[in-house]
Amino acid sequence: MTWKQVFTSTIGQKLVMGLTGLFLISFLVVHVGLNACIWADDGGKMFNQGAHFMGSMVVIRIMEIGLFIGFFIHIIQGYALTAYNNSRRGTAYRVNKGYGSKWYSRSMGLLGTLLLLFLIMHIWHFWVPSRITQDLPEASYNPEHHDLFSRMILVFQDPIVVVLYVLGCISLAYHLAHGFKAAFRTFGVHNSRYYSTIKAVGYAFSVIVPLAFAMMPVSMYLGWVK
Amino acid sequence: MEHYNMNLTVEVWRQKNKDDKGGFKSYKVKDISSEMSFLEMFDVLNEQLVHNGEEPIAFDHDCREGICGACSMYINGKPHGPWAATTTCQLHMRAFKDGDTIVVEPWRAKAFPVIKDLVTDRSAFDRIIAAGGYVSVNTGNAVDGNSLPIEKEKADSAFAAAACIGCGACVAICKNSSANLFIGAKVSHLALLPQGEPERRTRVINMIEQADxxxxxxxxVTGACEAVCPKEISIANxxxxNKEYMNASFSSDK
Structure with missing residues (x-):
């Protein structure tokens, strides 16, 4: 059995989704941790220093390429699988109440699409000015560092942007609520003792992380962070 | 339980043959006893159709005691109807009340094409079994049951997986028309037992290849299959x- 055969079978494609999905989850941990520095109450100094480290450290810049590849594979494979799976029914049922499954488990393609739209907006807001156009003011404590913190405050003065970010976080929460635990099923976790722990961790993760992300634009809009 | 009679409207998918486009037809049935099984209600309806010179509704059924896996009706949006852990033949009319409208559809999946009315061609399952869902043993006298020690827990799990009757309800409810609960049950049943060991790796690879x-x-992993399975096959299977597939495919030599 060649590697190509392994990863193009229906189970293999799900493995690709699960592996890239968990990789992206690990990215979320780093991202939420670093961004939580905005609450350090130091005018954004710690956050800007963190952002500078992430942007200038060569190892991290190489890992960033890996991150983009991870996103790319997850998105392409996700759309390919969803399209294939949606084509398997043929004639639709007249009565289709979605018995026995959660709406978000059945809507991973839709939630993923919402997240993709959010991602494009998010990259446009912060990644492009900090990495590509370098269109950011200097940090007050060090002219060589960008003041990404003040850009965040600026972006989150627009209530529409804040609402879009919160909606993005809600999509993320539901996407994770299914994706976290389902990935481990795909990896073959059948032991009910382990699986119930994974499920609990997955639900906690899918509430805590998106909630922390959602509080960032909200606290900046409401002026809790200056 | 109190006995009562009811009048019902049954909306049934009618399709002459596999090439026919098909469509729903509405029928009225009167004085249906609450103690009839769902298939007996269909027998009454078919008698009525024959009496009126119409073509009776084709539907699969065999043992009518919930163990063969032949009956397969998608009733009001759920395979085998409203009761949990019940096949269509074991569903009884006391699940419905007077004046109800019941919509009955065949299993819907490209891998299960409709042959006629509510009858679908589920031979895809047979071909998956033929691809690997067996153990090769020499003919001769049966060995003594106690000569191969098997842990109680494993024997129980294998038996629970072996309870799958291959009706296809899991495919019918799955939004992806995936057969993995069926295959998971068949693979687990043999992977848990020493008899399944020699063909363990080729079995899972061949069965998944055939299903694809x-x-x-x-x-x-939406969990809908487990929720509708008349034999309550666990999604852990x-x-x-998946684990068996990874073990087999990752360790393959070629």
Whole structure:
């Protein structure tokens, strides 16, 4: 059995989704941790220093390429699988109440699409000015560092942007609520003792992380962070 | 339980043959006893159709005691109807009340094409079994049952997986028309037992390859299959299938 055969079978494609999905989850941990520095109450100094480290450290810049590849594979494979799976029914049922499954488990393609739209907006807001156009003011404590913190405050003065970010976080929460635990099923976790722990961790993760992300634009809009 | 009679409207999918487009037809049935089984209600309806010179409704059924896996009706949006852990033949009319409208559809999956009315061609399952869902043993006298020690827990899990009757309700409810609960049950049943060991790796690879050829979708673990399975096959069997598949495919020599 060649590697190509392994990863193009229906189970293999799900493995690709699960592996890239968990990789992206690990990215979320780093991202939420670093961004939580905005609450350090130091005018954004710690956050800007963190952002500078992430942007200038060569190892991290190489890992960033890996991150983009991870996103790319997850998105392409996700759309390919969803399209294939949606084509398997043929004639639709007249009565289709979605018995026995959660709406978000059945809507991973839709939630993923919402997240993709959010991602494009998010990259446009912060990644492009900090990495590509370098269109950011200097940090007050060090002219060589960008003041990404003040850009965040600026972006989150627009209530529409804040609402879009919160909606993005809600999509993320539901996407994770299914994706976290389902990935481990795909990896073959059948032991009910382990699986119930994974499920609990997955639900906690899918509430805590998106909630922390959602509080960032909200606290900046409401002026809790200056 | 109190006995009562009811009048019902039954909306049934009618399709002459596999090439016919098909459509729903509405029928009225009167004085249906609450103690009839769902299939007996269909027998009454068919008698009525024959009496009126119409073509009776074709539907699969065999043992009518919930163990063969032949009956397969998608009743009001759920395979085998409203009761949990029940096949269509064991569903009884006391699940409905006077004046109800019941919508009955065939299993819907490209891998299960409709042959006529409510009858679908489920031979894809047979071909998946033929691809690996067996153990090769020498003929001769049966060995003594106690000569191969098997842990109680494993024997119980294998037996629970072996309870699968191959009706296809899991495929019918799955939004992806995936057959993985069925395959998971068949693979688990043999992977848990020493008799399944010699063909353990080829079995899972060949069965998944055959399922992919038949056109079943990929499993996205929504849990709907487990919820409608008349034999309550656990979705943990799908995880075991995935594990078996990884073990077999990652360790393949070529």
């Amino acid at each position: 050829k038949e056109g079943f979708g990929a499993c996205t 799908i995880a075991r299938l």
